[in-house]
Amino acid sequence: MVEPVVIVHGGAWAVPEILWDRSIAGVKTAALRGYKVLQEGGSVVDVAEAAVISLEDNPVFDAGTGSVLTFDEQVEMDAIIMNGATMEAGAVAAIRNIPNPVKVARLIMEKTPHVMLAGEGANKFASQYGINEVDKELLITPYAKEELAEYKKYTNTVYCLFNKTEHANPVGHDTVGCAVVDQKGHTAxxxxxxxxxxxxxxxxxxSPIIGAGGYADDEVGAVSTTGCGEAIMKACLARHIVSVMGTGQDVVTAIKSGLNHMETRINGFGGAIAVSCKGDVGMQFSTPRMPWAYVRQGKLHYGIHPGQHIIEDL
Structure with missing residues (x-):
């Protein structure tokens, strides 16, 4: 039997101090939510969805409620979910004004022969299953509005995406994610x-790209990534990490390998969380911070700063 693990992240970026406590609280809540679903007999897919919904519903994170704005002040979101047992996956790209895009991603996985739907087609599909658009103002935080106004003063927002150093006004790109393994070694x-x-x-x-934003394979493990999306896509970061894990390397070494490759070859920065099919767990990031939390063997682990690892008994 495998020791179950539920791990989540709240995004790898230069998280400002004003958000530290709320970010840590959010990932702790999400990890505990996912673990409760597992204890109640939920599948690994149920767990991954529940944990990410918790993060999407928290306005401190850039997902669902709290999503940042496009240049034309719209809310467009991406999401993926993947079942490591069957390697089935569902994803949405540029879906608008949906509080929980991960729910739509799961419906695509389970109700269609496709893997990804995008834009208007994704919204139409969601409405067919009772998931309708909401007023975008319900998803937009004051922080998102302020950040867009600040960056409209500049012509290039790419700088902060590729620069790991602190910046007075860091671009918020705090993707959220979950990786899980159950007692039978099933992953998602x-x-x-x-x-x-x-x-x-x-x-x-x-985020919605298989092998980039996430990957799950029961023969190896599961990964969720975060950081500069353009760099992560070029590096196929999630698949890179799983491939290294598949050679017998431990989870932390595999994540470090992927991040190092992305930095040296693409000058991109980010982070990842991962579990192996044997119950090993790890997280690493090359950005200033990444809030993360996981539950294993009756203990809650969490941190946000480099090298920080706090453990609480449940």
Missing amino acids: CATSTGGITAKMPGRVGD
């Missing part, structure tokens, strides 16, 4: 994001 992942502030309308990042 889910990732969701509102993208990057002032992105071009229709821009799609790594």
Whole structure:
């Protein structure tokens, strides 16, 4: 039997101090929510979806409620969910004004022969299953509005995406995600994001791309990534990490390998969480911070700063 693990992240970026406590609280809540679903007999896909919904519903994160704005002040979101047992996956790209894009991604996986739907087609599909658009103002936080206004003063928002250093006004691109393994070694992942502030309308990042924003395979493990989407897509970061895990390397070494490859070859920065099919768990990031939390063996682990690892008994 495998020791079950539920791990989540709240995005790898230069998280400002004003958001530290709320970000940590959010990932702790999401990890506990996912673990409760597992304890109640839920599948790994149920767990991944529930944990990410918790993060999407939290306005501190750039996913669902709290999503950042495109240059034309719209809310366009991406999400993926993947079942490691069957390697089935569902994804949405540039879906508008949906509080929980991960729910739509799961419906695509389970109700259609496709893997991804985008834009208007994704919204129409969602409405067929009772998931309707909401007023975008319900998803937009004051922080998102302020950030867009700030970045409209500049012509290039790419700088902060590729620069790991602190910046007075960091671009918020705090994708959220979950990776899970149960007692039988079944795995799943889910990732969701509102993208990057002032992105071009229709821009799609790594989050809904299999092998980039997430990957799950029961023969190896599951991964959810975060950071600069353009770099993560070029590096196929999630698949890279799983491939290294498949050679017998431990989870942390595999994540470091992927991040190092992305930095040296593409000058991109980010982070990832992962579980192996044997119950190993790890997280790493090359950005200033990444809030993360996981539950294993009756203990809650969490952190946000480099090298920080706090453990609480449940």
